[in-house]
Amino acid sequence: MSLNLDKPQSSMPSEASLPSRLPIMISLCRPLYELAWWVVSIVWTIAVMRRPGAREELAERAGYLPSRPIEASGSLWIHAVSVGEYLSALPIIDQVKRRDPKIWVLVTISNPQAHAMATKGEPAADVIAWMPWDSHRSIIRAFDRVNPDSVGIIECEIWPNFILEAKKRSCRLIMMNARIYEKDFAGYHLARFLFKPILNGVDEIYAQSALDRERFLSLGVSPGRVWVEGNSKYDRLPSAPPERTLPMWVKNSSGGLVVLASTHPGEEGQILAMMHSLQKEIPSLRMIIAPRDPSRGELIKGMVKEKGMSAFCKTEIGQIDESSADVMVLDTLGELPALLAAADVVFMGGSLVPMGGHNPIEPAVWGKPIFMGPSFFNFRDVVSNMRKSGGIEIVASAAELMEKIRRLLLDPEAGRLQGVQAADFIARQRGASIRYAQRLLDMKRVREAA
16 A cells, blocks of 8 residues: 555665754754763663563663674664564564565564563564664664664654664665654654654655655655555454354354443443343344453443343353353453454444544454444544545444444344445555565665665
């Protein structure tokens, strides 16, 4: 999904692509920036020195990253700050390795949770390491050891020394899945005079959406550096439902199964109040409530019973006779994807309350009709594009939600068509990881030819 077909021809990065002279404000700020990192490194060392793996982490933070193997066909450095970015990097790494199995891929991570996840089991990259501090010495030391041909940044990590050092060493530097969150944009724009020359040190910025591209342009990035290329996270989505044994209660829910996914306090009560009346018209209606916090399971079960309906928690299966229950409350982790695949209708939570909503992509993969409330700012671009394709509907209230669900359950063909539109939307988004991998490898070959 590329909205600009005039991609740049691969060419050797040069010093000309760097600002000839950094603005005076940046020159004045750099000593303060270095001092700040000196303080950070001391505080960081004291904070982590006693925890497991501290020696390795501190060494890598100081720039002592693993060295590029002599036998490698090339070196690729990808930075993915946290869990979401790392998961988005996985299909890109896979496509790179398919095309050049001998290339050495280093992934740096800043977040402890993401680092633990990435190093568990068989890593997707050749090396998973901590991102060095963005001090001048740490970054120079890291580049000396990694000696990358290409550098890729996932989303939007703006580290001045990292970006400028990549340019000085003639590494091709691209930003993939690039985005600027709405909550961060005002701060970036306020410091535009600092970000403009740094961002123009990135050779190519591939934004997730047209809105993200406009935000980069408003920060002063040259239009010839920013394109809309999509998001590699779509390429992580499975092509078949997860193989899990569904509870018999779910298998027997043939008259209309509604899944409320990732709900928050304040949402379940609104919907349950409306469900009771709808169930009188459609007695076979059943509902799965999957709260964002599974520990709320017993509380939600009690709410269901207060509304005059019967409910059980997923962990109670085998202990009670749940066959005639109206509602199942999912109080476990990891089982929601299979239940989304089994649903007839899906509501994405965090949207009837001002939480910004949760990602509607997964139920769309399975071709499900999807509804959300008016609060979806966390996924504004995805939801807006899905709405244009007819793959999702926004409701203003629980009453409207129940009326929409009623319509689809009484007219299954309408629900099927809405689900098809959702699945078609996902299909059109796939493929970004292939294009990103090709750009990274093209850059490596350009450097070799120079």
